[in-house]
Amino acid sequence: xxxxxQSPQNLTxxxxxxxxxxxxxxxxxxxxxxxxxxPGGGIVSLFMLSSGKKKHGRLIATINIQEKHSSLHITASxxxxxxxxxxxxxxxxxxxxxxxxxxxxxxxxxx
Amino acid sequence: EPEVTQTPSHQVTQMGQEVILRCVPISNHLYFYxxxxxLGQKVEFLVSFYNNEISEKSxxxxxxxxxxxxxxxxxxxxxxxxxxxxxxxxxxxxxxxxVFSGGASNEQYFGPGTRLTVT
Numbered sequence: 089x090x091x092x093x094q095s096p097q098n099l100t101x102x103x104x105x106x107x108x109x110x111x112x113x114x115x116x117x118x119x120x121x122x123x124x125x126x127p128g129g130g131i132v133s134l135f136m137l138s139s140g141k142k143k144h145g146r147l148i149a150t151i152n153i154q155e156k157h158s159s160l161h162i163t164a165s166x167x168x169x170x171x172x173x174x175x176x177x178x179x180x181x182x183x184x185x186x187x188x189x190x191x192x193x194x195x196x197x198x199x
Numbered sequence: 200e201p202e203v204t205q206t207p208s209h210q211v212t213q214m215g216q217e218v219i220l221r222c223v224p225i226s227n228h229l230y231f232y233x234x235x236x237x238l239g240q241k242v243e244f245l246v247s248f249y250n251n252e253i254s255e256k257s258x259x260x261x262x263x264x265x266x267x268x269x270x271x272x273x274x275x276x277x278x279x280x281x282x283x284x285x286x287x288x289x290x291x292x293x294x295x296x297x298v299f300s301g302g303a304s305n306e307q308y309f310g311p312g313t314r315l316t317v318t
Contacts, residue, residue, distance in 0.1 A: 121306055129236075129288050129312050136306040174242065181247065181255040184230045184294075187307065189242040 091115045092177050094190035101197050107162040109193045111175035118185055119178040120158045122149050124171045125192065134160070136178070165197045201225045203310035205291050211316045215280050220313045222274045222291030231274045232292040232307060233266065235259070242290065248274065281317045288312045 092113045101107050111120065119138040123131050135142045135149040137158075142149050146165075151158040162169055172194050176187035204223045212218050224231050233245040246256040248266050256264075265277045274293075278285055292307040 123309075129314065131242075131290060131309040131312070133306055133308070176242075183249060183254050184247050186232070186244045186247055186255060187234070187242070188244070189234075191241045 090191065092175060092188050092190040094173075094175055094193050096193060097191065098194045099196070101165050101195070103166060103197055103199050105165050105197075107165050107169075107195065107197075109160045109173050109175075109195070111158045111160070111190055113156050113158075113175075113177045113188075115177055115179055115188060117156075117177040118180050120151055121176040121178060121187065122158075122160050123174045123176060125174055126171050131174075134173075162195075167197045167199050170196050203291055203293055203308050205289075205310035205313050207313060208311065209314045209316070211318065212281055214283060214317055218278050218281055218315065220276045220278075220289050220291075220315070222276070222293075222310055223272050224274055224291065224293030225308055226272070228293035228295055228308070230254075230294050230307075231266075231268070233276045234290045234292065234309075235287040236290065236312075237284075237287045245276075245289075278315075281315075283317050286315055286317045288314050 095110045119136050121136045122134040124134055125131050137151050146163045148161040172192040174192045175190045178185045206221045231248040234242050236242045244257050246260045246266055247254045263279045267275050290312045291310040294305055294307045
């Protein structure tokens with residue numbers, strides 16, 4: 089069983105729709121990081137959060153530590169939001185932390 | 200804005216050959232990491248490095264792999280004798296000291312990746 093699970097695996101939306109991507113984890117974490125990966129492979133940081141909620145533009149991330157669950161929301165989705173969205177659990181290791189990655193959610197937003 | 204850089208962007212090598220993937224972390228960062236992503240799969244942790252030594256490594260990081268910070272700026276990943284299954288995208292990452300405080304910005308910053316193809 090994966091320690092970090094994401095759903096859905098694939099998502100197709102129409103432009104303007106509100107999108108939610110979910111992440112559940114079974115490990116103890118210090119923080120959770122939402123990342124975006126474009127077709128070329130590069131990874132872009134979106135949010136890192138250890139409690140509550142963060143907002144940046146049309147993106148909102150929330151985390152519920154007790155339920156070991158985080159969500160990424162995209163309001164007023166646009167075709168340029170099409171990418172793979174990955175949640176990564178920051179797990180403390182010797183003096184630092186490592187990421188355990190989810191499998192990613194492939195989002196396609198249609199014009 | 201400072202960024203992590205990686206070279207080359209794409210490396211093609213023959214099975215059994217040695218490869219060195221290079222990374223230049225952000226200059227004031229202290230912790231360095233390598234991750235890999237086999238095509239179509241999730242990103243996986245390989246190794247973390249601090250104060251000129253490995254602080255943790257995964258089971259993937261066997262004796263064929265080594266890391267080094269040969270000078271004050273570069274951080275390298277060497278694969279001694281490449282196998283077909285080493286074909287993947289390799290990401291370097293770095294960050295500053297580790298303090299988790301209400302989601303403070305101590306995230307790891309990723310490089311653009313090196314796509315390694317072993318033939």
